Amino acid sequence: LSLSLGLDAPFAVESHDSIDSTNRRARELAEDGAEEVVVVADAQTGARGRLDRSWEAPPGGVYLSLVVRPDVPIRDAPLFTLAAAVATARAAREQGVDAHIKWPNDVVVPRGTTASRTESDDVVAPRDETRYAKLAGILTEMQGEADRVGWLVVGIGVNAEVTAEGLPDGATSVRAETGAVDRRAFVQRLLSEFDALRADLDAVVPAWRELALTLGQRVRVETPGGEVVGEAVDVERPGTLVVRRDDGETVRVSAGDCEHLRP
Ligand code: BTN
CATH class of the missing domain: 3.30.930.10 (Bira Bifunctional Protein; Domain 2)
Known part of the structure; x- marks a missing residue:
């Protein structure tokens, strides 16, 4: 082939x-x-x-x-x-x-x-x-x-x-x-x-x-600064994941692993 x-x-x-x-x-x-x-x-x-x-x-x-x-x-x-x-x-x-x-x-x-x-x-x-x-x-x-x-x-x-x-x-x-x-x-x-x-x-x-399957999902993201847990609410240019944590704070993650959590 x-x-x-x-x-x-x-x-x-x-x-x-x-x-x-x-x-x-x-x-x-x-x-x-x-x-x-x-x-x-x-x-x-x-x-x-x-x-x-x-x-x-x-x-x-x-x-x-x-x-x-x-x-x-x-x-x-x-x-x-x-x-x-x-x-x-x-x-x-x-x-x-x-x-x-x-x-x-x-x-x-x-x-x-x-x-x-x-x-x-x-x-x-x-x-x-x-x-x-x-x-x-x-x-x-x-x-x-x-x-x-x-x-x-x-x-x-x-x-x-x-x-x-x-x-x-x-x-x-x-x-x-x-x-x-x-x-x-x-x-x-x-x-x-x-x-x-x-x-x-x-x-x-x-x-x-x-x-995107990730948006609207609960995610756990390992970052160099520690674990971020919350809801993935958006992706911004050039690929930054925006996560709304349970305490309401919004965190931006530029790269890394993203795993789904149990509901
Ligand atoms: C991942 O870890 O999800 C990325 C995998 C990327 C694999 C591809 S296969 C074609 C190209 N050649 C490689 O050695 N790796 C990438």
Whole structure:
């Protein structure tokens, strides 16, 4: 399978059946001066996730890393990660998946409060604990000078055709949700949505809000300054989560982990 075949993308495509990490390769290309390139792989052997975690990338995924050089200040860099989440969720929706975004950039499928998982998963999570299953994750890496972005590598990992047995706990795939996936159409849509959003950065946060699962939910966010617990009330440019604490005070969180609490 070569995803590059017939892809009408606004990026040059470098396609691999298997690679250690598309982000690693994209960074190498970026450091060599490349731009407007997307590295796509069917499987990865050493993929990386956020917060120094590894990322399972068995065959059947859509794993891609974009190299872009936007002429923007570093403070706007998170908009590209949000744009990637919106693009991924929209591409998944086109395939029939009820995709939403969990702040800051996980693409998830809501599971409701009874925490049912994928049908063939025999592990049933405790009631109210799993309220979504993860479809895709995004890892953005950046190089900048002074306050301007030099390059961005936006890495997107989507469980596309991965079967339910191949998925880690708490994860789902396009195939597990719908029974089928058109990978070429998925990548095509993802890239064109991302391309349109990066050209209109003011549209990113409103588009993100429309797909957000987090807003209106109770959240617990680990921050360097301690834990913030309350209701997620909004996301502001460039991706700051606004939380209303139980004591009524409003706190803004710029990045980090966000977990749902039991009601
Ligand atoms: C997360 O932790 O949720 C982010 C996961 C990002 C994984 C993708 S797969 C394509 C790209 N290459 C990598 O090594 N990581 C990202």
